[in-house]
Amino acid sequence: MKTRPPRATISDVARTAKTGKTSVSRYLNGEVHLLSPDLKTRIEQAIDELNYRPSQMARGLKRGRTRLIGLIIADITNPYSVDVLSGIEAACRAQGFTLLMCNTNNEVDLEQHYLQLLSSYQVEGIVVNAVGMHEAVLNRLQQSMLPMVLIDRRIPDFACDMVGLNNQEAACIATQHLLDNGYDALLFLSEPLGSVNTRRERLRAFLETASTTPGVIAENAEVVLQQPEQLTQTLQTFYQRHPGKHIAIVAANGALTLQVARALQRLALVWGKDIGLLGFDELEWAALAGVGITTLRQPTWQIGYAALEQVIARIEGNSEPVHDRVFSGELIVRGSSQPLR
Amino acid sequence: MKTRPPRATISDVARTAKTGKTSVSRYLNGEVHLLSPDLKTRIEQAIDELNYRPSQMARGLKRGRTRLIGLIIADITNPYSVDVLSGIEAACRAQGFTLLMCNTNNEVDLEQHYLQLLSSYQVEGIVVNAVGMHEAVLNRLQQSMLPMVLIDRRIPDFACDMVGLNNQEAACIATQHLLDNGYDALLFLSEPLGSVNTRRERLRAFLETASTTPGVIAENAEVVLQQPEQLTQTLQTFYQRHPGKHIAIVAANGALTLQVARALQRLALVWGKDIGLLGFDELEWAALAGVGITTLRQPTWQIGYAALEQVIARIEGNSEPVHDRVFSGELIVRGSSQPLR
DNA sequence: TTGTAAGCGTTATCAA
């Protein structure tokens, strides 16, 4: 049917420009100082005429430099991940790299599969957006022999650059805010702590900050995102156990905040009136839900951008010791954390 | 520092297995019937021992088949796009393709750039998720000589497969629902119609359906997402112009619904009480915003999946006439469209 | 300043 003409090759260009491939290659690689103006023009014209674009496949094969970056995401559905992705994407564009995107859907075997896949395309580095990633998945990631940067989380006992939030600081700010507004029975909700440093750091800072004010109850509970009833149960129990107290919930991430909001709705508890609520991660709808939900915004875009810069630095040969790069969060105060009553 | 061992090549495997590359290649490509059991085992072992993975770069160069699919998205930030992406991603996985993802950020030149990029990586086909894409961007897309499938939108005067929503049916269902619930002054809000078939089809079905009930006012307005004040103004005017009427707003997509909700909040108009509201595209927070927002859910995941299936069909040589594949939407009724008062 | 030729890791052709 529509048989498209075969792509022009470098030889075609050379022939059309009446020269050798070497010169064309030089032209392509910006070594223009080696070319006479005349030849340069001829090559330019030939390229234009044939609408020639060099094959990255051939280039990659020859030079080993594919200009490809692999991205592994646990759950592309997570808004946080999307914002980060957006930052990564922008950085790629700016630096002349292209993204090979893999969504593991949080399935353990898939991650293995993708690691091999990325390697078979000879990506020059990988970024792992661990947000929402199961521990098991993450732990198997060490096998990669490529320059790699983690986003949001660290892998226990694995030296690797990481870019993420200053959890300690953020949790501290959030907790202090609730204390300042008179809440005196705080519940920190997260997914199972496991060895996930993010969760543990946030929890620790939460507990420490809360302990500075006498008479304040501060507890935590681990819940599973996929079990809304369990979450509802947890909330109800905590609420009933502390009558007369000013109760507030801290949700450790955006996905959880959503579930908490739903649970509270089921329990007919109104945030900002019956109960305080503060969630990590900004949500586009935060201002629309009742009196609004107070959030701790992460500079997601910047985090993504910085992560990509870091892999590239490693690709370019930077070999300074492995280190973390943390960003500060920003508290966005809305009705859900106003003084109760 | 950590110098990683160079990847094993097919020659290494051949040497280790004491055979030629041809046989190894045969093994890799499943032509096992040509190999003696003994040789087969030796190759298997060698591959295992060396942890060999064939280089997709070399394969792509040689065979022209890269198993790469290009994806062009206007705005990765749009939840609709993300859901679609998720479906595409799943289909890729199932079919053994890998996604090269490009986010044009709605910038016209970028799209041009990416088209060349994808072509230089010799992607075998392209999926264009046109949701939220500027017309100008879309119109330049025809240049691609590759198998291509559009999602959500058609390009005027360009024959190309398309996968999307049954707009006519969906808009009809939505409008009828509002009429049934007693609304008699309807405003259809969309971004500038231009030649975007999606918007026009939805609007037309809206107007037609509304015209079946006598005495009903049905109008439309075009607004720009980035200008919230303009939107607020539009809403206020419409509201004031129809005192005593039961007013309802139909938002043509999810991003718009969000803006409308914000505008109504600014105007202190409560959906489900002062004014009706219904939006295309399901939103995760729809149930949390006040009495809830009625939405028309698109089967986004399926749409993405189907789109990828279609490109692959084309890649495999399917040459049936270009056609659309449309899916039905589902009305999800919530408080915002309940009978007023 | 220009061009020739070898080779990157595959697959395809052909002969053994």
Added chain:
DNA sequence: TTGATAACGCTTACAA
């Protein structure tokens, strides 16, 4: 059944 050997489109010594 097996295995040399020549491409694929590019970069890079090395010559000229």
